[in-house]
Amino acid sequence: MFRIGQGFDVHQLTEGRPLIIGGITIPYEKGLLGHSDADVLLHTVSDACLGAIGEGDIGKHFPDTDPEFKDADSAKLMEHVWQLVKDKGYELVNADCTIIAQKPKMAPFIEQIRVRIAELLEADTEQINVKATTTEKLGFTGRGEGIAAQAVVLLKKVNV
Numbered sequence: 001m002f003r004i005g006q007g008f009d010v011h012q013l014t015e016g017r018p019l020i021i022g023g024i025t026i027p028y029e030k031g032l033l034g035h036s037d038a039d040v041l042l043h044t045v046s047d048a049c050l051g052a053i054g055e056g057d058i059g060k061h062f063p064d065t066d067p068e069f070k071d072a073d074s075a076k077l078m079e080h081v082w083q084l085v086k087d088k089g090y091e092l093v094n095a096d097c098t099i100i101a102q103k104p105k106m107a108p109f110i111e112q113i114r115v116r117i118a119e120l121l122e123a124d125t126e127q128i129n130v131k132a133t134t135t136e137k138l139g140f141t142g143r144g145e146g147i148a149a150q151a152v153v154l155l156k157k158v159n160v
């Protein structure tokens, strides 16, 4: 049995924060603002996983009103989400992700991000695809006010 999930997230860019995307710290003059480390891509993939197993979203599991998740490492949150997926008896088929950012150029970091997401989802790198696009200077991403990400995840029930 297969289950599909999709995720979408946005965080504001601001000065004085590190830019963490896909579990990787990327050199840039601004970082993403959030209650956690604001890793927009890991949030998106986590939401896609939760969607696939019908478990709501990361806000439900890790409320932004809970001090426990202040400055949380989103990789840890994602590990928790992946455990929920495994507890329900699923494994990854593939994940496809898009980072929507005018700047910085993501291409030099894509492979590293891919490897990190594969680690977190206990998958092979070939099962993960990560893309980036600008919005041609249009909208909030195009003005550099924020970064968005979207993902789809396909899961398969493990044969027992």
Ligand SMILES: Nc1ccn([C@@H]2O[C@H](COP(=O)(O)O)[C@@H](O)[C@H]2O)c(=O)n1
Residues within 6 Å of the ligand: 100, 101, 102, 103, 104, 105, 106, 107, 108, 131, 132, 133, 134, 135, 136
């Ligand atoms: N932040 C980004 C955005 C895009 N890229 C790469 O550039 C290619 C062209 O982007 P368009 O928005 O003009 O389609 C895109 O396909 C990505 O490979 C990037 O590295 N970082």
Ligand SMILES: C[C@@]1(CO)OP(=O)(O)OP(=O)(O)OC[C@H]1O
Residues within 6 Å of the ligand: 009, 033, 034, 035, 036, 037, 038, 039, 043, 058, 059, 060, 062, 063, 064, 065, 069, 070, 071, 072
């Ligand atoms: C991750 C959490 C929890 O620290 O906070 P944020 O970093 O603000 O992220 P968001 O994508 O707005 O929602 C999930 C949150 O509850």
